[in-house]
Amino acid sequence: MKRTIAYLIVLVGIVACSSDFTQSPAVGALSDESLKNETGVNLLLTGAYSTLDGVRNNGFGEGWATSGDNWVMDVLSDDAHKGSTDGDQPELYNIETMTWSTGSSYFLGKWGAVFAGVNRANAVIALISTIEEGDFSSQLAEARFLRGHFNFELQRMYGNIPYISEENYAATEFNQPNPGPIWEQIEADFQYAIDNLPATQEDLGRPTSWTAKAFLGKVHLQQSEWDAAFTLLNEVVVSGPYDLLPDFVDNFRLAGDNSVESIFSIQFTTDDGQSYNGNVQGALNFPNPGPFGSCCGFYQPTQDLLNAFQTDNTGLPLLDTYNQTDVNSDFGIDSDKAFTPFAGPLDPRADYTVGRRGIDYNGYGEHVGNDWIRAEYTDISGPYLPKKNVYWSGETDNQATGSWGQQLSGVNYHIMRFADVLLMAAEAAVEKSSPDIALALDYVNRVRNRAKNSNYMQAVDGSGDAANYVIEPYAAFPDIDFARKAVRFERRLELGMEGHRLFDLRRWGNYVSVMTEYKENEARTIPPFGQEVGTYQEKHNVFPIPITAIDLSGGILTQNPNY
Secondary structure (H helix, E strand, O other): OOOOOOEEEOOOOEEEOOOOOOOOOOOOEEOOHHHOOHHHHHHHHHHHHHHHHOOOOOOOOOHHHHOOOOHHHHOOOOOEEEEOOOOOOHHHHHHHOOOOOOOOHHHHHHHHHHHHHHHHHHHHHHHHHOOOOOOOHHHHHHHHHHHHHHHHHHHHHHOOOOOOOHHHHHOOOOOOOOOOOOHHHHHHHHHHHHHHOOOOOOOOOOOOHHHHHHHHHHHHHHOOOHHHHHHHHHHHHHHOOOOOOOOHHHHHOHHHOOOOOEEEEEOOOOOOOOOOOOEOHHHHHOOOOHHHOOOOOEEEEOHHHHHHOEEOOOOOEOOOOHHHOOOOOOOOOOOOOOOOOOOOOEOOOHHHHEEOOOOEOOOOOEOOOHHHOOOOOOOOOOOOEEOOOOOOOOOHHHEOOOOOHHHOEOOOEEEEEHHHHHHHHHHHHHHOOOOOHHHHHHHHHHHHHHHHHOOOOEOOOOOOEOOOEOOOOOOOOOOHHHHHHHHHHHHHHHHOOOOOHHHHHHHHOOHHHHHHHHHHHHHHHOHHHHHHOOOOOHHHHOOOOOHHHHHHOOOOOOOOOOO
C-alpha cells in the first residue's frame, strides 16, 4: 500500500493530498485542515463511493479484473465462459481453465481495487474523528457501510486478509498481517450502519439502515450462521420498504434503476465523453460485431446455465436432470446454415439472461448466431451472449458517448436486489435451527410467480412468445432436502449472470463436485472446453493472495494453503 493516498473525486475534479516536503499545499490541492468541514467530508465520501465500480487512478494489476459487478468471478463458475477468443486476455483464460498462478494480474488487480475502496472509506472515518464540531454521524455510518462492503468482498474472495482500520490509515501503517478471517470487524461496520443510518435517503445510491440490515444478514449467511441471518433477512422482507418489480426484465433496464427492488446498486451513468461514469469493464461484454461495433465479445453464458432453465410440462425445474438433455446449441453452425430452435418448455427468464440464436437481443433484432460471436469454433467460449448488463435498444439514457462509444453502459448493477434477499431468507429458513420450509416455499414462489406473470420475450416476427415458456410455482416442498435443492436452484435461475454463482457454490461447500460435473457436461456441446480446463480442487475455494502483495509486504502477508 502506498504511504501517500490520493482521492479522485470525479464529480468535482479535486485532488486532496498530503505531503511532508512543504508546509504549504500545492497549487490545485487541498490541505488536511481545509478538509475538516462538511464539504471536505462529503468530497472524500464521494471518492469512497466512486470505487464501487473498481475504477480509480494509479491502479495496478489487470484493470479489466476490477469490475464491481464481479462478472470476472462468474467465469470461475458454471454460469459463464470468459468469452471472446482464447488468446484475448490470456490471464483470464488461465483463470477459467484453472491454470492460474499466484502472480496472476487479475487477482492482483481485484485485490488493489477493493483495498482502494477500504482506504477511501478509512480516509472518511479518520477525517471525521479529527473534527470537533458538527454532526457527521450519517457520513460516518455511510463510510463504515462502504468499508464493510469492501472488506466483505475481500473476505469471500481471498479468505485470509489483513484488516486495515482507520487508525492504521491515519498512522500510515498499512502493512498488516493476515492471520485469518475478519468477520467480526465486517459485522461491526454493518451493525454500526444499522444503528446510525436513516431508514430512507434523499439521494439515490446511498445505503439506508435497511440496506445495512440486508448486508449484515448476508454476512451471517456466508458464515452459515443461519438463525442470525434469518432474523435480519426476514425482517427486511416483512418490514422493509422493498418489493419485487412486476416485470423481471425491468431489473436490467432503465425502469429498474433505483426501483423498489433495488437494495444497493452501483450508480452507472452515461456521460459526455469526458469521464468514465459508465460500466467500463462491462464494455467488454457486448456482442462482436453485432449491432454495437467491433468489440469485444466477453462474458458468454454457458450451455449448463441455459440447460438449467428447462422445465417439465408442469412448469417446474428439472432439479436433478436438467443436464440430461441440452437446449439446442448452434455451436459449430455458421449463421448462413440451417438451425433448429429448441421446442421444449423453458423458464421465461432464460431469454432475458442468455442471448441465443433466433431470439430477439434486447430490442436489436434477432440474434443471428455465429456472426455475432467473436470466438472461433476452436475456442472454449460457446455460442451464447450476455444480456443483463447490455442496455436495450432505444434506452439512450443508458448509452454513453465516451471513447468506448456504444459499449459504455449506464445500466446500474444491483449489488443486492430484493429477489436476492427473498431467496437468502428462504435459504436461512430451511437451514436454521427450527426449519420453516413452508416460509421458504412462500418466498421461492414469490420469485417464481413474478417470473410467471412477467411479460415474455416475443418472437421477432410478431407471432407470439419467442419460445415455449412454461413456469409455475411449487405446490409444496415435501422435505428439507428437497427445499434446500429448490432454493439453491432458484437462486441460479433468478440471479444467473449477476456475479453471485461462484460465491454461492463456495459457501455451500459443493464447488469442486459441481464444477467437475459441469466440465464433463459442457464438453458435450463445446468439445474444446473439456480438453483445455484443468482439475477443480479444494484450494480453489479461495483465491491466492497475490504474490506481488506478499513481496511488497516483506513477508508480513502469508499465502493461502496449497498455493
